[in-house]
Amino acid sequence: MGVPADQLETTLDTWNSAVKNKKDAEFVRTTAMDNDLNSAPYYAIKIGPGIHYTMGGVKINSNTEVLNKNGKPIPGLFVAGEVTGGLHGQNQIGGNSVAEILIFGYQAGIKSAEFVKAQ
Ligand SMILES: Cc1cc2nc3c(=O)[nH]c(=O)nc-3n(C[C@H](O)[C@H](O)[C@H](O)COP(=O)(O)OP(=O)(O)OC[C@H]3O[C@@H](n4cnc5c(N)ncnc54)[C@H](O)[C@@H]3O)c2cc1C
Known part of the structure:
Protein backbone atom coordinates (compact mmCIF):
# COMPACT_ATOMS: atom_id res chain seq x y z
CA MET A 1 0.00 0.00 0.00
CA PRO A 49 -13.32 12.86 -2.98
CA GLY A 50 -14.57 13.80 -6.45
CA ILE A 51 -16.96 16.33 -7.92
CA HIS A 52 -20.14 14.69 -9.17
CA TYR A 53 -22.49 17.63 -9.63
CA THR A 54 -22.28 21.35 -10.43
CA MET A 55 -24.76 23.26 -8.30
CA GLY A 56 -24.80 26.52 -10.25
CA GLY A 57 -26.32 27.30 -13.63
CA VAL A 58 -29.02 29.19 -15.47
CA LYS A 59 -32.48 29.53 -13.94
CA ILE A 60 -35.39 27.79 -15.65
CA ASN A 61 -39.15 27.45 -15.16
CA SER A 62 -41.15 24.21 -15.25
CA ASN A 63 -41.29 24.47 -19.07
CA THR A 64 -37.45 24.38 -19.06
CA GLU A 65 -37.37 27.91 -20.51
CA VAL A 66 -34.34 29.93 -19.44
CA LEU A 67 -35.32 32.99 -17.40
CA ASN A 68 -33.70 36.38 -17.83
CA LYS A 69 -32.62 38.66 -14.95
CA ASN A 70 -36.23 39.84 -14.56
CA GLY A 71 -37.54 36.28 -14.28
CA LYS A 72 -39.09 36.35 -17.79
CA PRO A 73 -38.59 33.40 -20.20
CA ILE A 74 -36.17 33.93 -23.08
CA PRO A 75 -38.18 32.81 -26.16
CA GLY A 76 -36.89 29.62 -27.77
CA LEU A 77 -34.17 28.88 -25.20
CA PHE A 78 -34.81 25.55 -23.44
CA VAL A 79 -32.29 23.76 -21.23
CA ALA A 80 -32.03 20.87 -18.78
CA GLY A 81 -29.44 19.17 -16.59
CA GLU A 82 -26.10 20.38 -15.33
CA VAL A 83 -26.32 23.74 -17.10
CA THR A 84 -29.27 24.66 -14.87
CA GLY A 85 -29.05 25.85 -11.26
CA GLY A 86 -31.29 26.15 -8.23
CA LEU A 87 -33.39 23.06 -8.88
CA HIS A 88 -32.02 21.13 -5.92
CA GLY A 89 -31.94 23.99 -3.44
CA GLN A 90 -28.82 24.10 -1.27
CA ASN A 91 -27.72 20.52 -1.84
CA GLN A 92 -28.18 17.89 -4.52
CA ILE A 93 -29.04 14.56 -2.90
CA GLY A 94 -27.19 11.68 -4.59
CA GLY A 95 -29.27 10.03 -7.30
CA ASN A 96 -31.52 13.00 -7.97
CA SER A 97 -29.48 14.25 -10.88
CA VAL A 98 -30.34 11.32 -13.11
CA ALA A 99 -34.03 11.82 -12.31
CA GLU A 100 -33.58 15.52 -13.07
CA ILE A 101 -31.93 15.04 -16.46
CA LEU A 102 -34.52 12.48 -17.58
CA ILE A 103 -37.58 14.47 -16.49
CA PHE A 104 -36.35 17.90 -17.55
CA GLY A 105 -34.58 16.62 -20.66
CA TYR A 106 -37.85 15.04 -21.82
CA GLN A 107 -39.70 18.24 -20.98
CA ALA A 108 -37.16 20.38 -22.86
CA GLY A 109 -37.62 18.16 -25.93
CA ILE A 110 -41.41 18.49 -25.83
CA LYS A 111 -41.37 22.24 -25.21
CA SER A 112 -38.77 23.04 -27.85
CA ALA A 113 -40.66 20.95 -30.44
CA GLU A 114 -43.86 22.82 -29.55
CA PHE A 115 -42.00 26.10 -29.93
CA VAL A 116 -40.64 25.16 -33.37
CA LYS A 117 -44.08 23.96 -34.58
CA ALA A 118 -45.65 27.24 -33.52
CA GLN A 119 -43.22 29.31 -35.66
C1 LIG B 1 -18.43 10.45 -10.97
C2 LIG B 1 -19.89 10.89 -11.03
C3 LIG B 1 -20.84 10.15 -10.37
C4 LIG B 1 -22.17 10.53 -10.43
N1 LIG B 1 -23.10 9.77 -9.79
C5 LIG B 1 -24.40 10.09 -9.89
C6 LIG B 1 -25.39 9.25 -9.28
O1 LIG B 1 -25.10 8.22 -8.70
N2 LIG B 1 -26.68 9.63 -9.39
C7 LIG B 1 -27.05 10.78 -10.03
O2 LIG B 1 -28.24 11.07 -10.09
N3 LIG B 1 -26.14 11.57 -10.61
C8 LIG B 1 -24.82 11.26 -10.57
N4 LIG B 1 -23.89 12.05 -11.16
C9 LIG B 1 -24.34 13.28 -11.81
C10 LIG B 1 -24.93 12.99 -13.17
O3 LIG B 1 -24.18 11.99 -13.83
C11 LIG B 1 -24.90 14.29 -13.99
O4 LIG B 1 -25.52 15.33 -13.25
C12 LIG B 1 -25.63 14.10 -15.29
O5 LIG B 1 -25.06 13.07 -16.07
C13 LIG B 1 -25.58 15.41 -16.08
O6 LIG B 1 -26.25 15.20 -17.29
P1 LIG B 1 -26.28 16.34 -18.35
O7 LIG B 1 -26.96 15.74 -19.56
O8 LIG B 1 -26.85 17.59 -17.78
O9 LIG B 1 -24.76 16.68 -18.68
P2 LIG B 1 -23.64 15.74 -19.27
O10 LIG B 1 -23.90 14.30 -18.95
O11 LIG B 1 -22.36 16.35 -18.83
O12 LIG B 1 -23.85 15.88 -20.84
C14 LIG B 1 -23.39 17.00 -21.55
C15 LIG B 1 -22.97 16.50 -22.92
O13 LIG B 1 -22.69 17.61 -23.76
C16 LIG B 1 -21.54 17.32 -24.50
N5 LIG B 1 -20.97 18.61 -24.93
C17 LIG B 1 -20.26 19.51 -24.19
N6 LIG B 1 -19.92 20.57 -24.93
C18 LIG B 1 -20.44 20.35 -26.16
C19 LIG B 1 -20.44 21.10 -27.38
N7 LIG B 1 -19.86 22.29 -27.47
N8 LIG B 1 -21.07 20.56 -28.43
C20 LIG B 1 -21.69 19.37 -28.37
N9 LIG B 1 -21.73 18.61 -27.24
C21 LIG B 1 -21.11 19.11 -26.16
C22 LIG B 1 -20.66 16.54 -23.56
O14 LIG B 1 -19.71 15.80 -24.26
C23 LIG B 1 -21.70 15.66 -22.87
O15 LIG B 1 -21.92 14.46 -23.58
C24 LIG B 1 -22.55 11.68 -11.15
C25 LIG B 1 -21.57 12.42 -11.83
C26 LIG B 1 -20.26 12.03 -11.77
C27 LIG B 1 -19.22 12.83 -12.54
Missing part, protein backbone atom coordinates in the same frame (compact mmCIF):
# COMPACT_ATOMS: atom_id res chain seq x y z
CA GLY A 2 2.97 2.33 0.45
CA VAL A 3 1.77 3.85 3.73
CA PRO A 4 3.78 4.12 6.98
CA ALA A 5 3.35 0.75 8.72
CA ASP A 6 3.35 2.14 12.27
CA GLN A 7 0.62 4.66 11.41
CA LEU A 8 -1.48 1.96 9.76
CA GLU A 9 -1.10 -0.19 12.87
CA THR A 10 -2.25 2.70 15.08
CA THR A 11 -5.27 3.31 12.82
CA LEU A 12 -6.25 -0.36 12.95
CA ASP A 13 -5.74 -0.53 16.74
CA THR A 14 -7.93 2.57 17.16
CA TRP A 15 -10.68 1.08 15.00
CA ASN A 16 -10.52 -2.32 16.70
CA SER A 17 -10.85 -0.82 20.17
CA ALA A 18 -13.71 1.43 18.95
CA VAL A 19 -15.56 -1.66 17.70
CA LYS A 20 -14.79 -3.57 20.89
CA ASN A 21 -15.95 -0.76 23.19
CA LYS A 22 -18.78 0.36 20.88
CA LYS A 23 -17.41 3.87 21.21
CA ASP A 24 -15.81 5.82 18.37
CA ALA A 25 -14.04 8.73 20.06
CA GLU A 26 -12.44 9.92 16.79
CA PHE A 27 -15.49 10.32 14.50
CA VAL A 28 -18.39 9.66 16.94
CA ARG A 29 -19.64 6.96 14.62
CA THR A 30 -22.59 4.92 15.88
CA THR A 31 -23.51 2.68 12.92
CA ALA A 32 -21.79 -0.21 11.08
CA MET A 33 -19.41 -0.85 13.93
CA ASP A 34 -19.90 -4.62 13.99
CA ASN A 35 -16.68 -5.81 12.39
CA ASP A 36 -13.19 -5.30 13.68
CA LEU A 37 -10.09 -5.73 11.53
CA ASN A 38 -8.22 -8.23 13.66
CA SER A 39 -7.74 -11.02 11.16
CA ALA A 40 -6.55 -11.41 7.55
CA PRO A 41 -7.19 -11.39 4.64
CA TYR A 42 -7.04 -7.63 4.17
CA TYR A 43 -7.74 -5.75 0.97
CA ALA A 44 -6.97 -2.09 0.31
CA ILE A 45 -8.38 0.36 -2.22
CA LYS A 46 -7.54 3.98 -2.82
CA ILE A 47 -10.52 6.30 -2.42
CA GLY A 48 -10.79 10.08 -2.57
Whole structure:
Protein backbone atom coordinates (compact mmCIF):
# COMPACT_ATOMS: atom_id res chain seq x y z
CA MET A 1 0.00 0.00 0.00
CA GLY A 2 2.97 2.33 0.45
CA VAL A 3 1.77 3.85 3.73
CA PRO A 4 3.78 4.12 6.98
CA ALA A 5 3.35 0.75 8.72
CA ASP A 6 3.35 2.14 12.27
CA GLN A 7 0.62 4.66 11.41
CA LEU A 8 -1.48 1.96 9.76
CA GLU A 9 -1.10 -0.19 12.87
CA THR A 10 -2.25 2.70 15.08
CA THR A 11 -5.27 3.31 12.82
CA LEU A 12 -6.25 -0.36 12.95
CA ASP A 13 -5.74 -0.53 16.74
CA THR A 14 -7.93 2.57 17.16
CA TRP A 15 -10.68 1.08 15.00
CA ASN A 16 -10.52 -2.32 16.70
CA SER A 17 -10.85 -0.82 20.17
CA ALA A 18 -13.71 1.43 18.95
CA VAL A 19 -15.56 -1.66 17.70
CA LYS A 20 -14.79 -3.57 20.89
CA ASN A 21 -15.95 -0.76 23.19
CA LYS A 22 -18.78 0.36 20.88
CA LYS A 23 -17.41 3.87 21.21
CA ASP A 24 -15.81 5.82 18.37
CA ALA A 25 -14.04 8.73 20.06
CA GLU A 26 -12.44 9.92 16.79
CA PHE A 27 -15.49 10.32 14.50
CA VAL A 28 -18.39 9.66 16.94
CA ARG A 29 -19.64 6.96 14.62
CA THR A 30 -22.59 4.92 15.88
CA THR A 31 -23.51 2.68 12.92
CA ALA A 32 -21.79 -0.21 11.08
CA MET A 33 -19.41 -0.85 13.93
CA ASP A 34 -19.90 -4.62 13.99
CA ASN A 35 -16.68 -5.81 12.39
CA ASP A 36 -13.19 -5.30 13.68
CA LEU A 37 -10.09 -5.73 11.53
CA ASN A 38 -8.22 -8.23 13.66
CA SER A 39 -7.74 -11.02 11.16
CA ALA A 40 -6.55 -11.41 7.55
CA PRO A 41 -7.19 -11.39 4.64
CA TYR A 42 -7.04 -7.63 4.17
CA TYR A 43 -7.74 -5.75 0.97
CA ALA A 44 -6.97 -2.09 0.31
CA ILE A 45 -8.38 0.36 -2.22
CA LYS A 46 -7.54 3.98 -2.82
CA ILE A 47 -10.52 6.30 -2.42
CA GLY A 48 -10.79 10.08 -2.57
CA PRO A 49 -13.32 12.86 -2.98
CA GLY A 50 -14.57 13.80 -6.45
CA ILE A 51 -16.96 16.33 -7.92
CA HIS A 52 -20.14 14.69 -9.17
CA TYR A 53 -22.49 17.63 -9.63
CA THR A 54 -22.28 21.35 -10.43
CA MET A 55 -24.76 23.26 -8.30
CA GLY A 56 -24.80 26.52 -10.25
CA GLY A 57 -26.32 27.30 -13.63
CA VAL A 58 -29.02 29.19 -15.47
CA LYS A 59 -32.48 29.53 -13.94
CA ILE A 60 -35.39 27.79 -15.65
CA ASN A 61 -39.15 27.45 -15.16
CA SER A 62 -41.15 24.21 -15.25
CA ASN A 63 -41.29 24.47 -19.07
CA THR A 64 -37.45 24.38 -19.06
CA GLU A 65 -37.37 27.91 -20.51
CA VAL A 66 -34.34 29.93 -19.44
CA LEU A 67 -35.32 32.99 -17.40
CA ASN A 68 -33.70 36.38 -17.83
CA LYS A 69 -32.62 38.66 -14.95
CA ASN A 70 -36.23 39.84 -14.56
CA GLY A 71 -37.54 36.28 -14.28
CA LYS A 72 -39.09 36.35 -17.79
CA PRO A 73 -38.59 33.40 -20.20
CA ILE A 74 -36.17 33.93 -23.08
CA PRO A 75 -38.18 32.81 -26.16
CA GLY A 76 -36.89 29.62 -27.77
CA LEU A 77 -34.17 28.88 -25.20
CA PHE A 78 -34.81 25.55 -23.44
CA VAL A 79 -32.29 23.76 -21.23
CA ALA A 80 -32.03 20.87 -18.78
CA GLY A 81 -29.44 19.17 -16.59
CA GLU A 82 -26.10 20.38 -15.33
CA VAL A 83 -26.32 23.74 -17.10
CA THR A 84 -29.27 24.66 -14.87
CA GLY A 85 -29.05 25.85 -11.26
CA GLY A 86 -31.29 26.15 -8.23
CA LEU A 87 -33.39 23.06 -8.88
CA HIS A 88 -32.02 21.13 -5.92
CA GLY A 89 -31.94 23.99 -3.44
CA GLN A 90 -28.82 24.10 -1.27
CA ASN A 91 -27.72 20.52 -1.84
CA GLN A 92 -28.18 17.89 -4.52
CA ILE A 93 -29.04 14.56 -2.90
CA GLY A 94 -27.19 11.68 -4.59
CA GLY A 95 -29.27 10.03 -7.30
CA ASN A 96 -31.52 13.00 -7.97
CA SER A 97 -29.48 14.25 -10.88
CA VAL A 98 -30.34 11.32 -13.11
CA ALA A 99 -34.03 11.82 -12.31
CA GLU A 100 -33.58 15.52 -13.07
CA ILE A 101 -31.93 15.04 -16.46
CA LEU A 102 -34.52 12.48 -17.58
CA ILE A 103 -37.58 14.47 -16.49
CA PHE A 104 -36.35 17.90 -17.55
CA GLY A 105 -34.58 16.62 -20.66
CA TYR A 106 -37.85 15.04 -21.82
CA GLN A 107 -39.70 18.24 -20.98
CA ALA A 108 -37.16 20.38 -22.86
CA GLY A 109 -37.62 18.16 -25.93
CA ILE A 110 -41.41 18.49 -25.83
CA LYS A 111 -41.37 22.24 -25.21
CA SER A 112 -38.77 23.04 -27.85
CA ALA A 113 -40.66 20.95 -30.44
CA GLU A 114 -43.86 22.82 -29.55
CA PHE A 115 -42.00 26.10 -29.93
CA VAL A 116 -40.64 25.16 -33.37
CA LYS A 117 -44.08 23.96 -34.58
CA ALA A 118 -45.65 27.24 -33.52
CA GLN A 119 -43.22 29.31 -35.66
C1 LIG B 1 -18.43 10.45 -10.97
C2 LIG B 1 -19.89 10.89 -11.03
C3 LIG B 1 -20.84 10.15 -10.37
C4 LIG B 1 -22.17 10.53 -10.43
N1 LIG B 1 -23.10 9.77 -9.79
C5 LIG B 1 -24.40 10.09 -9.89
C6 LIG B 1 -25.39 9.25 -9.28
O1 LIG B 1 -25.10 8.22 -8.70
N2 LIG B 1 -26.68 9.63 -9.39
C7 LIG B 1 -27.05 10.78 -10.03
O2 LIG B 1 -28.24 11.07 -10.09
N3 LIG B 1 -26.14 11.57 -10.61
C8 LIG B 1 -24.82 11.26 -10.57
N4 LIG B 1 -23.89 12.05 -11.16
C9 LIG B 1 -24.34 13.28 -11.81
C10 LIG B 1 -24.93 12.99 -13.17
O3 LIG B 1 -24.18 11.99 -13.83
C11 LIG B 1 -24.90 14.29 -13.99
O4 LIG B 1 -25.52 15.33 -13.25
C12 LIG B 1 -25.63 14.10 -15.29
O5 LIG B 1 -25.06 13.07 -16.07
C13 LIG B 1 -25.58 15.41 -16.08
O6 LIG B 1 -26.25 15.20 -17.29
P1 LIG B 1 -26.28 16.34 -18.35
O7 LIG B 1 -26.96 15.74 -19.56
O8 LIG B 1 -26.85 17.59 -17.78
O9 LIG B 1 -24.76 16.68 -18.68
P2 LIG B 1 -23.64 15.74 -19.27
O10 LIG B 1 -23.90 14.30 -18.95
O11 LIG B 1 -22.36 16.35 -18.83
O12 LIG B 1 -23.85 15.88 -20.84
C14 LIG B 1 -23.39 17.00 -21.55
C15 LIG B 1 -22.97 16.50 -22.92
O13 LIG B 1 -22.69 17.61 -23.76
C16 LIG B 1 -21.54 17.32 -24.50
N5 LIG B 1 -20.97 18.61 -24.93
C17 LIG B 1 -20.26 19.51 -24.19
N6 LIG B 1 -19.92 20.57 -24.93
C18 LIG B 1 -20.44 20.35 -26.16
C19 LIG B 1 -20.44 21.10 -27.38
N7 LIG B 1 -19.86 22.29 -27.47
N8 LIG B 1 -21.07 20.56 -28.43
C20 LIG B 1 -21.69 19.37 -28.37
N9 LIG B 1 -21.73 18.61 -27.24
C21 LIG B 1 -21.11 19.11 -26.16
C22 LIG B 1 -20.66 16.54 -23.56
O14 LIG B 1 -19.71 15.80 -24.26
C23 LIG B 1 -21.70 15.66 -22.87
O15 LIG B 1 -21.92 14.46 -23.58
C24 LIG B 1 -22.55 11.68 -11.15
C25 LIG B 1 -21.57 12.42 -11.83
C26 LIG B 1 -20.26 12.03 -11.77
C27 LIG B 1 -19.22 12.83 -12.54
